[in-house]
Amino acid sequence: MPVYVALLRAxxxxxxxxxPMAELKAICExxxxxxxxxxxxxxxVLFRSDETEATVERRLDEALAKNxxxxxxxxxxxxxxxxxxxxxxxxPDAKPNFLLVTFLPEAAPxxxxxxxxxxxxxxxKVAGREVYVHYPIGSGKSKLKLPxxxxxxxxxxxxxxxxxxxxxxxxxxx
Numbered sequence: 373m374p375v376y377v378a379l380l381r382a383x384x385x386x387x388x389x390x391x392p393m394a395e396l397k398a399i400c401e402x403x404x405x406x407x408x409x410x411x412x413x414x415x416x417v418l419f420r421s422d423e424t425e426a427t428v429e430r431r432l433d434e435a436l437a438k439n440x441x442x443x444x445x446x447x448x449x450x451x452x453x454x455x456x457x458x459x460x461x462x463x464p465d466a467k468p469n470f471l472l473v474t475f476l477p478e479a480a481p482x483x484x485x486x487x488x489x490x491x492x493x494x495x496x497k498v499a500g501r502e503v504y505v506h507y508p509i510g511s512g513k514s515k516l517k518l519p520x521x522x523x524x525x526x527x528x529x530x531x532x533x534x535x536x537x538x539x540x541x542x543x544x545x546x
Contacts, residue, residue, distance in 0.1 A: 373406065374420065374421065374422070375418060375420055375450065375520050375539050375542045376405075376418070376419060376420070376537050377418050377450050377451070378400075378416070378419070378432055379448075379475050380427070380445070381418075381446070382440065382444055382445065382460070382525065385508065391415065391440075393410035393412075393417075395416055396415070399432070399439075400419050400432065405420065406419060409538060409542070412531065413532070415525070416450065416531070418535070418542055419510070422511050422539070431449075432446045447477060447524065447525060451540055451543050453522040454539055457502055457536075458501075460499065462472070463504065466508075466529075468533070469510075469530055470507050470508065471505070471506050471507075471528065472511055472528050473502050473504055473527055474501070474502065474504075474505065474525065475526070476502065480501070480502075480503055480520055484518075484520035485498060485503075486501035486517045489515075489518075490516055492507070492515060496518060496521075503520060503521060503524070529535040
């Protein structure tokens with residue numbers, strides 16, 4: 373049974389609203405997902421399901437909409453996709469907590485970086501359904517404007533690494 377990692381948009385960071393991770397786990401279990409695990413309080417959940425990625429994404433987004441009154445946005449990635457994101461991360465000199473990966477629901481449009489305003493020296497790179505952004509002064513202080521990021525949800529490289537490790541361990545456990 374495939375392992376999926378779901379990354380929820382705007383959960384517990386002032387967007388859609390607060391969702392205790394125990395409640396997120398319970399929602400996933402009610403949907404029939406197996407071996408459900410959550411990681412930190414920012415909307416990350418791992419599980420197994422025989423359903424397709426698109427079906428899992430749709431079902432989880434709809435279930436969460438019942439809590440929030442609207443769909444928060446769910447991005448699903450596989451263990452292999454997460455590992456590739458970690459392995460191919462640009463900006464090798466960036467501190468991992470200053471390198472954010474924005475997960476998008478679909479491939480970034482052509483020219484996604486064309487409207488970028490980076491007054492603090494931020495750098496960005498598009499890679500399919502992800503946008504990597506290096507924030508030299510940290511994302512909290514940055515004045516970066518990049519409209520392409522709005523549809524997605526971001527995690528720093530440390531978090532992405534940990535999720536890839538957890539997904540690998542779950543997959544390897546059978």
